[in-house]
Amino acid sequence: MIGALLRYAWQGVRAQILDGLQAAGFTDLRAPHLDVFQHPGPEGARPGDLAERARTTKQAMNQLLRSLEELGYVERRSPSAKSADGRARAVHLTPRGVRAAAAIRDVLLEIEAAWAARLGASRFADIKAALEEMRGAAER
Amino acid sequence: MIGALLRYAWQGVRAQILDGLQAAGFTDLRAPHLDVFQHPGPEGARPGDLAERARTTKQAMNQLLRSLEELGYVERRSPSAKSADGRARAVHLTPRGVRAAAAIRDVLLEIEAAWAARLGASRFADIKAALEEMRGAAER
């Protein structure tokens, strides 16, 4: 069943990311925080957009951002005077946040390498293309 | 990035399962409950094994089972006299639980059909084989 396979694969990836963060010293990050670091990361994005990206509510995202702000990973800046929308507060990564994002990227690159080594580059590329195609189809 | 693709795909599958359950009238089931119905389902299994399958703790699984028991989806039976282990209480689906499991299976079959239609049978089969291979590799 494709459901079980996708579940297993994703849970494995998530567990590896969390382990990698732990190993790199980011011991205060927990699973829900990963929603914020989701590609392409929160830098410059608005809370509402991050919420949509993570398929959660603005309120839940707001709590995550507050938590990450207290832990020193992100900050929310008031809209600049020349900004188009005076309501929009952009999220920015702190230096610590940038390092955490890099640690996540490192783990993902390792995982990609492991899959490519195991499946072969072309087969791996085909899987990614297929998943991408299904994502496109889902968004219609 | 394979991480983002797997996350997106799995979250989509999970959302479709929950929608399908809602539509079929199982409105009291929530996302965590799906861990229990995970392939091959809880019928006859022991709580500890279900916990391991869902990669969670025995305690968390116990709470899920209690919740599902209160909602009338499963029941936990005392070990029979002839059972090998007097500590082991097996989980069993009620008729309602069986119907819910069938509803989940229906959604999954629909999803499989949609993927196969979109990607072609052989390409879809190849993806499943690859994911299966990675699962095998992860369990070493």
Place this chain on the structure above:
DNA sequence: GCTGATAGTAAACTAAATTTACTACATGTC
């Protein structure tokens, strides 16, 4: 029949998501 380990359970606590509700700003209408 002790001893240490395992299966199951649950209360208490902590973490996370949802519901509800509010403020500030934006946009369109008259």
Place this chain on the structure above:
DNA sequence: GACATGTAGTAAATTTAGTTTACTATCAGC
């Protein structure tokens, strides 16, 4: 330019979920 309506962001209160801690019953080895 005043007013109505909608949107972005925020947060308290509540509900839901998971972890920590701790207990009982059974088992397996000696």
